[in-house]
Amino acid sequence: MATQYTTCPGCATQNPGINVRCTNCGTVLPVSPMPMQHVPRPGTGKPAGADKKLAAGICGILLGGLGIHKFILGYNQEGIIMIAIYVLAIVVAMITCGIGAPLIFVPTIIGIIEGIIYLTKSDEEFVQTYVINKKPWF
Numbered sequence: 001m002a003t004q005y006t007t008c009p010g011c012a013t014q015n016p017g018i019n020v021r022c023t024n025c026g027t028v029l030p031v032s033p034m035p036m037q038h039v040p041r042p043g044t045g046k047p048a049g050a051d052k053k054l055a056a057g058i059c060g061i062l063l064g065g066l067g068i069h070k071f072i073l074g075y076n077q078e079g080i081i082m083i084a085i086y087v088l089a090i091v092v093a094m095i096t097c098g099i100g101a102p103l104i105f106v107p108t109i110i111g112i113i114e115g116i117i118y119l120t121k122s123d124e125e126f127v128q129t130y131v132i133n134k135k136p137w138f
């Protein structure tokens with residue numbers, strides 16, 4: 001049983017399967033040892049894709065209407081849709097002599113809301129929602 005290890009639920013340290021308590025933090029270990037595996041330790045390293053969170057969030061808030069944050073996340077189709085809405089809103093505003101101008105704020109507001117949603121999520125949630133599940137809107 002020398003190759004059996006138990007991962008500590010408290011600090012993710014891998015302990016020999018015969019241990020009853022974690023050698024690192026003293027947490028009582030679960031009874032069934034598992035084969036040794038790589039477990040990301042809390043606080044060390046970010047999940048892949050988490051680096052996009054800040055960039056996408058800030059671009060969403062500042063440049064929301066242009067859909068830049070969509071392109072950062074790899075959502076090219078949604079980014080193009082946002083630019084199209086933005087351009088369309090400008091055209092409508094011109095045709096209607098400014099009456100349709102508030103439409104320009106629609107993609108801008110979507111971008112701001114999405115940027116705030118990105119920034120308020122944890123790195124893990126962000127990656128799960130937007131990198132793995134590819135949730136297109138909000």
Ligand SMILES: [Zn+2]
Pocket residue numbers: 008009010011012013022023024025026027
């Ligand atoms: Zn521990």
